[in-house]
Amino acid sequence: MRLNKIYLDEALNKLNEVRAKNTKTEANRRTEVMNKLPQYAELEQQLMHTMGQIMNLALDKSRDAVAKIDKVIDNIKQIRGQMDELLEKNGYPADYLDPIYNCKKCRDTGNTGNEWCECLCRISNEIAAAELNENAPLSRSRFDNFDLSRYPKTADDGDDASPFEIMNDNLAFCKNYADNFSEKGNGILMLGATGLGKTHLSLAIANEVLKKGFCVIYGSLPTLIKKIQNEQFNRAEGDTMTLVTSADLLILDDLGAENNTDWAVSALYEIINTRQNHGLQMIINTNLTAYELKERYQDRLFSRMFSMKVLFFSGNDNRMELS
Ligand SMILES: [Zn+2]
DSSP states (O other), rough: OOOOGGGGGHHHHHHHHHHHHHHHHHHHHHHHHHOOOOHHHHHHHHHHHHHHHHHHHOOOOOOTTHHHHHHHHHHHHHHHHHHHHHHHTOOOOTTTSSSOSSTTTTTTBOOOOBBOOHHHHHHHHHHHHHHHHGGSGGGGGGGOOOOOGGOOSSSSSSOOOHHHHHHHHHHHHHHHHHHTTSSOOEEEEOOOOOTTTHHHHHHHHHHHHHHHHHOOEEEEEEHHHHHHHHTTTSSSSHHHHHHHHSSSSEEEEEEOSSSHHHHHHHHHHHHHHHHHTTTTTEEEEEESSSSHHHHHHHHHHHHHHTTTTEEESOTTTTOOOOO
């Protein structure tokens, strides 16, 4: 995941907050243990004293200095062992008083010596994603409030299954997809008229995948395309293209509602192509039919879209609640 520079300062501030919080917890733990186990404080005193002996021995030129140092080192190990044991005996983990780091790799500093740590990239992208997702009605769209009873139980003429049966299967597929989500995979193409629940199910997936700690970006394609265009022509700051091509899961809503220009099609191609080349997951929603998609996006894009799992949404469109 690449670093989104726009949000670097904010990400570094977040890491400062993490460090401040962890330092406070460390201090609280220490006070707690010192009050509860006076013996621990005594052992710590002994440890300091013994470490001091090593400093003196370093200046000792006598023949048995090395043997003496070895003995002191043994002593230190023994005291440390007693300290750990004391903690464990009293129900604390042995590392209870060790420094706390959310990211052990960079010790929550954000860099690993000569480069930015991946935790900083992640935080920076999460901030950017949260901003892009701001308008998505995430909390309202869950699996448990997806109302299957809205879908007719009788099949339309010529159809094998009723909208209810089709949507029941779609719901089960989406739940399973969210439960077993991993960064690499094929993604979903959702086809169907407005109001049949494509957005609802996509956001329900987003909710679950976000809970697992993945970076999810949800956006309507017309809005994203406009944003990318403004950034590329220097009318706005940001790096939405990097974000949409690198997030763990990208949900593109309303494919087909964007302006039908060569520029928009090639931006869309770049997004889909880059993500598929990296094996990254996508969910694409569209009101267009397969025929309309083929007409509009031509073979190279069409075949990429249809390499994903295709879910057809069915029901009495438009008469149903918009979602
Ligand atoms: Zn880190």
